[in-house]
Amino acid sequence: MKALNEWRITQMRVTPIAFRDPPLLNAVGIHEPYALRSIVELETNDGLVGIAETYGDEGMLKALETARELIEGFSPFDLNGMDERVKHGVKATKSAGFEMNLAPGSHGAKNAAKVMAAFEGAMLDLIGQRLGAPVCDVLGGAVRDSVPYSAYLFFKYAEHIEKPYAPDAWGEGISPEQIVAQARRMRELYGFGSIKLKGGVFDPAHEVACMAALAKAFPGVPLRLDPNANWTLETSIKHAPALNSLLEYYEDPTPTLDGMNELAKHTTLPLATNMVVTSFEELKQSVRYPGRGPVQVVLSDHHYWGGLRATQTLARICDTFGLGVSMHSNSHLAPSLIAMTHLAAAVPNLSYACDTHYPWQEEEVAAEGRVKFVNGSVTVPRTPGLGVTLDREALRTLNEQYKSCGIRTRNDTAEMKKYDPSFTGKSPRY
Numbered sequence: 126m127k128a129l130n131e132w133r134i135t136q137m138r139v140t141p142i143a144f145r146d147p148p149l150l151n152a153v154g155i156h157e158p159y160a161l162r163s164i165v166e167l168e169t170n171d172g173l174v175g176i177a178e179t180y181g182d183e184g185m186l187k188a189l190e191t192a193r194e195l196i197e198g199f200s201p202f203d204l205n206g207m208d209e210r211v212k213h214g215v216k217a218t219k220s221a222g223f224e225m226n227l228a229p230g231s232h233g234a235k236n237a238a239k240v241m242a243a244f245e246g247a248m249l250d251l252i253g254q255r256l257g258a259p260v261c262d263v264l265g266g267a268v269r270d271s272v273p274y275s276a277y278l279f280f281k282y283a284e285h286i287e288k289p290y291a292p293d294a295w296g297e298g299i300s301p302e303q304i305v306a307q308a309r310r311m312r313e314l315y316g317f318g319s320i321k322l323k324g325g326v327f328d329p330a331h332e333v334a335c336m337a338a339l340a341k342a343f344p345g346v347p348l349r350l351d352p353n354a355n356w357t358l359e360t361s362i363k364h365a366p367a368l369n370s371l372l373e374y375y376e377d378p379t380p381t382l383d384g385m386n387e388l389a390k391h392t393t394l395p396l397a398t399n400m401v402v403t404s405f406e407e408l409k410q411s412v413r414y415p416g417r418g419p420v421q422v423v424l425s426d427h428h429y430w431g432g433l434r435a436t437q438t439l440a441r442i443c444d445t446f447g448l449g450v451s452m453h454s455n456s457h458l459a460p461s462l463i464a465m466t467h468l469a470a471a472v473p474n475l476s477y478a479c480d481t482h483y484p485w486q487e488e489e490v491a492a493e494g495r496v497k498f499v500n501g502s503v504t505v506p507r508t509p510g511l512g513v514t515l516d517r518e519a520l521r522t523l524n525e526q527y528k529s530c531g532i533r534t535r536n537d538t539a540e541m542k543k544y545d546p547s548f549t550g551k552s553p554r555y
């Protein structure tokens with residue numbers, strides 16, 4: 126073991142991976158057959174390896190590569206120094222191709238925050254391993270033993286238009302009956318205590334009918350609907366009275382802070398967002414509105430907010446301004462879900478069950494296997510560090526899948542055009 130003052134990160138490794146992802150529908154199109162992520166490993170001069178999962182889009186891989194010199198050679202304890210180096214050394218980029226509104230992984234403007242989060246995650250894993258403490262303890266200690274997640278329902282087709290593998294077991298999810306069946310299956314398998322439906326896909330009246338069917342099938346279970354800003358302000362106001370009695374919060378129905386602010390005057394529901402408040406600058410703008418303001422619940426996401434510590438800061442600011450806090454997710458595997466779990470354990474004012482796409486994923490890179498849910502919650506690991514080790518064989522397989530799948534930047538709109546050539550992804554559509 127190196128003395129702590131000689132402890133250094135000697136090498137960064139980034140492995141892009143692709144894993145099977147079902148044909149899930151959203152405001153801008155449909156998920157491609159493979160979702161992209163990357164695994165960042167930081168190795169130290171005493172042979173420890175810390176890991177973090179982040180986005181796998183081409184822009185993110187380039188940003189990580191440009192930041193190599195900002196991490197190699199430095200101490201794993203140098204978290205604040207790393208933040209500063211990355212803030213000044215990693216530039217925002219205008220993505221050369223497509224920037225998908227729902228995929229923060231493709232947002233060049235968030236390059237520095239995304240790189241900080243990836244580096245910090247692996248550094249906290251290293252610190253925890255070295256000290257024999259779980260990441261949540263490094264973050265100041267867990268205030269809960271397990272973290273509640275929400276069932277995350279999607280409208281979906283039974284299979285992809287191109288068929289690189291056999292269809293999933295969930296089947297089609299379009300009618301209210303199919304959505305209720307999807308929720309029932311997900312609750313049976315995972316025990317989730319609240320339910321979110323990804324909306325912004327079909328006629329809003331159909332989506333409201335699905336929420337009513339869910340409320341009838343699961344009385345007392347908290348429900349959320351997220352149209353991903355695909356409804357105009359007028360449409361969002363029109364459906365507010367029906368949703369008032371159905372939802373626990375109304376997530377990003379309409380675009381812009383101004384739009385959400387106006388909507389807030391027409392609904393009794395808290396308005397939640399992972400679209401109009403996605404940075405500290407936007408949070409500042411949001412809390413400056415007089416009255417109720419545009420946002421009552423911030424859906425944080427450490428992967429693009431600058432990391433676990435930055436998200437703790439975000440949660441404290443939310444507490445100061447009386448805003449609720451929960452978490453947004455994307456298609457992800459155990460290293461990401463477990464990092465969210467450590468973080469959520471160390472956020473006292475987490476007010477709602479967090480999102481996770483995890484039930485939609487079948488493949489895994491963790492040697493521990495698939496993450497287990499008990500009554501919809503994930504137990505906070507007590508093992509040193511993140512508590513996730515890489516299954517090297519699985520990592521190799523998912524990296525091979527990345528190389529062969531041909532996808533380099535998530536583009537749900539281009540995928541949807543294969544089903545419907547007239548689809549534009551233009552938003553708000555309803």
Ligand SMILES: O=C([O-])C(=O)C[C@H](O)[C@@H](O)C(=O)[O-]
Nearest residue numbers: 151227228351399453454456
């Ligand atoms: O809450 C959200 O906005 C999301 O989860 C965004 C995701 O990109 C979701 O729309 C998806 O996976 O299609």
Ligand SMILES: [Mg+2]
Nearest residue numbers: 351376377399
């Ligand atoms: Mg959302």
